[in-house]
Amino acid sequence: MIIPRRGALCGALAAAVPLSRARGQDAAVLRLGVLTDLSGPFRDTAGPGAVAGVRLAAEEAQAALPGLRVEVLQADHQNKADVGAGIARQWFDRDDVDAIVDVPNSAVGLAIAGVAQEKDKVFLATGAATTDLTGPRCAPTTVHWTFDTYMLARSTGGALVQAGHDRWFFLVADYALGHSLQRDATGVIEAAKGRVLGAVRYPFPQTTDFSSFLLQAQSSGARVLALANAGADTINAIKQAAEFGLTRPGAGGMRIAAMLIFIGDVHALGLRAAQGLLLTESFYWDLDDRTRDFTRRILPKMRPDWRPNMEHAGSYAGALHYLKAAHALGAAAAKRSGSATVARMKAMPTDDDAFGPGHIREDGRKLHPAHLFMVKSPAESRGPWDYYKRVATTPAEQAARPLGAGGCPMLRT
Structure with missing residues (x-):
């Protein structure tokens, strides 16, 4: 089930929605947090389109993988590293979020990578571009999808x-x-x-x-x-x-x-x-039949008369591969260790309608x-x-x- 949520963090305008059940009641539910720009200069390149991609991935993974249950949250990092890091800590410590997805703005992305490594949670960098995420700031909990500089x-x-x-x-x-x-x-x-x-x-x-x-x-x-x-x-x-x-x-x-x-x-x-x-x-x-088919499926979730870009597609593909790996590892084990989940993601070949076949390198870079x-x-x-x-x-x-x-x-x- 996918449940958006709305909340606030230390006065920050972080958008998210309350979970329908008490926090921690069902530890087998995998929770994905889309941390993006919902109100600033990257709203169109990321924002609602990235959320749509993750929601589509959650729906398709639950339909294909028996017993998998997923919830999706969303928040606006306001292009501020401290706001983004604060939301990430709240999500990991209080809201039982297992993985953060997207994060346009490289400075915010680097901050999230640090928090995710500290908490042993997964960071799917599908919007940040800096190569430092697979260079001096690489981490066993980070996968850098989509593109880099x-x-x-x-x-x-x-x-x-x-x-x-x-x-x-x-x-x-x-x-x-x-x-x-x-x-x-x-x-x-x-x-x-x-x-x-x-x-x-x-x-x-x-x-x-x-x-x-x-x-x-x-x-x-x-x-x-x-x-x-x-x-x-x-x-x-x-x-x-x-x-x-x-x-x-x-x-x-x-x-x-x-x-x-x-x-x-x-x-x-x-x-x-x-x-x-x-x-x-x-x-x-x-680009081809597979990208057109993916576009057909995501369009109902996007703004009218729009088309997905590579960041929207990356958020879909990264979330989908994470859910496949978490299901293969076992949801409970995936929730206990983000580094173990990323290791499983690296061990499994990737394949989706947005990017086709590929794999994740040792440093966390997704190759396509x-x-x-x-x-x-x-x-x-x-x-x-x-x-x-x-x-x-x-x-x-x-x-x-x-x-x-x-x-x-x-x-x-």
Whole structure:
């Protein structure tokens, strides 16, 4: 059974719903907490869509696995690490939550990873992007699903440098995601003999006017403006760059590299403004028969006239694999030990309609291909949400940072 809940934590606006039975009455129920952005700049890229993905996974797992019982909670971390960590402690200590899913915002994700390891509970990072989750901050209780900054940098950044776009300027959100995107993309660009001519960091989430930063980019001599941000900031920066004429065709025009952008962002921009953008996603609703079937099943749970993105799909797939592993281990054993459950997840191959077959590496990174897409022009689109054409696919093993390169302490002998 899936029961949303609403509660508050230390005055924080954390949304969740009361369980219908007394807490702890039924220890065999697996409880998943979707910790996401329900009111801020990542609401469309995560938020209700991530909750919908986890609810669908719970329904399908209960239908397929005899005796499995699941409840789903949700809360808003407000893009604040202390708020997120406080909700996680409440969920683990008081509300018998066994696993936390999603967590857009890398700073919040790193905080949750620490709490989950301390409490021996599972963290399914399907929305956080920083590679530190499988590097220096890796943990036996964390699985990093969907995407990370290395995957995005290698796919999008590598393709642009190979095409001759070798002079870059970074516009960076001053928080963990922005820093990680800049670091990993810079490594890819320089390895491919490109150059980073400059960068500017801006305060998040206070900044909405990017004009002064865009002028710095324009005067740098760079040919590529790399956006190391996400959500509403990416949309605003692209719109303002067009207004300033930065992307005007011709000798002076810059190419925009949106290092983390979702199909909902393209929808908000419109094809006329977004056409020609190169971007990377590990899921596209219209990629193949399996992704279309998954989309058909999740649509009734999402906002009207919308389509799932890779984060929504990752929340579904990560939760589904967790529930399969917990059922195989036994619900009571899974509730006792998050690290034992993650070990079982790593031992089992993954397979779902969103990402197809794959597996989870020793450092906790879930492996699947990364797809480089180009946004279609209005004339190329056949209808609503027909936005992408695939340019290239990076195989799963190449889309993840090399296993020994991240500094994960779990790999030390």
